[in-house]
Amino acid sequence: MRGSDAMQESLFTVAKLEDFVPADHPLRPIRSLINEALVRLNGLFNTIYADTGRASIAPEKLLRAMLIQVFFSVRSERQLVEQIRYNLLYRWFIGLAIDDEVWDHSSFSKNRDRLLEHRVVENFFTEVMTLADKRKLLSKDHFSVDGTLIQAWASHKSFTPKDCSDNDGDPGAGPGRNAPANWHGKPRSNATHASTTDPDSRLFRKSQNSAAILAYQGHVLMEHRSGLVVGAVVTHADGYGERAAALAMLDTLPGRHPRTVAADKAYDTRDFVQACRQRCVTPHVASHSTRWGGSAIDGRTTRHTGYAISQTIRKRIEEHFGWGKTVGRIRQTVYRGIERVDQHFKLTMTASNIVRMARIFSAMGAAASR
The missing domain is CATH 3.30.420 (Nucleotidyltransferase; domain 5)
Incomplete structure (x- = not known):
């Protein structure tokens, strides 16, 4: 017979996040490796945060959330926080219960900058490599x-003269923040120009046959x-x-x-x-x-x-x-x-190492069980 399309939730539900994640899910060995490395950073985390005041985002959860963003190619922190609200796999990996409130994306960004200030990602990378060294992988x-x-994350139009002279634009382009620009015949180099969007970027090309980009x-x-x-x-x-x-x-x-x-x-x-x-x-x-x-x-x-x-x-x-x-x-x-x-680059390379180490350990475990 045809089933009913109605949905009726139970008054009381007893379920754990652990029950929703398959036993053979690839994130399980990855999460174990990450937690083992994070334990060794406990002393560093204690020096970063004050003993009193309002509790902030736990640095362990923050770092796991940043790794989720890398593993699943999440475009932005705003989108990451949105997906954490309804994705039970993300909540389990990060360490948030089903009914835990998810942080605002602005709070996430500010706490991420705290990790940058204290070089937490570099220390985390070191601890992951220490685990690999202990297991004779290096x-x-x-x-x-x-x-x-x-x-x-900057366009060619932001690459303007350092002396603030407006000689790169097209006089006939008209007003507007995204007006067309004409650089034909005008020299542009890192010595005379800089990006107003990202001053640290440089105009560079990989080879003679490729275009120069910031x-x-x-x-x-x-x-x-x-x-x-x-x-x-x-x-x-x-x-x-x-x-x-x-x-x-x-x-x-x-x-x-x-x-x-x-x-x-x-x-x-x-x-x-x-x-x-x-x-x-x-x-x-x-x-x-x-x-x-x-x-x-x-x-x-x-x-x-x-x-x-x-x-x-x-x-x-x-x-x-x-x-x-x-x-x-x-x-x-x-x-x-x-x-x-x-x-961002160091965190991505750390994530790449963790994925590779998890596969190596899984292969070693499968070979040992034969």
Whole structure:
């Protein structure tokens, strides 16, 4: 017989959020990893907040909510808060009960800035890597480095002269905040122009065949054993940022024992190769033989089998960039200012690591049970 279309709720309902999440849901191992790392940040959280006053958003819940935004490609914090109201999976992951009140999006943004001020994301990234190191997932000898372009949340029209002269517009365009602009034949460079929307962004193009855009550069240092990111940073977009960021990340590695670092042709410069060797790091850089002056890498490096292996493994770094741009939404950041973009990039790379670690642990558990 045909069922009734009416809905009648029970007067009393006994249900837990745990009952709505399947036992094999992929977020379960991810949440366990995150909670294990957050426990180690309890001391830092105690120093951030005062002992008295009105209770704010718990930093653990705030950080889980920020990770949900990355995992599920939520466009904005306003949309995230809206979805938390009715999405039971999000509530379970964050740690909100069914009848708990959800924060206002403005309160969420202000508390997120507090995490930025105290570098909580960087510390969280470190704790996640500590967990990976304890479980023997990290290599301490072999690494890869690469950079990617992050489009800024600013348009070309905001890129105006620093001396405030109005010589970029089209006199016949008419009034309006979004009037057409004509830059044909007018020089525009970072030395003379800056974005009024995001002054930290820079006009940059990745290659001669691509258009120049307002952007930042995100840089990643990846270890070779499990393909996990062990260093991530955002810099201004320029022609030297990739190599300078690579050396800075190599300097953060503990110890001075011999290491290798793989990279693409953009790092095949004499100053970078020399700086690596001064740090006891063998540069397994792709040879750029057509470069003016020749390649800085010779047969002493390329003849070894390890060089070919490094050149093969280094391509896995693109998996983090690809995941971050399609899922984590770092193709074009929605934040302004290099500090906030850096926080977003680090959080996205941390989320990429957590997803990869959860898969590794699941595979190890399945192999152990056989």
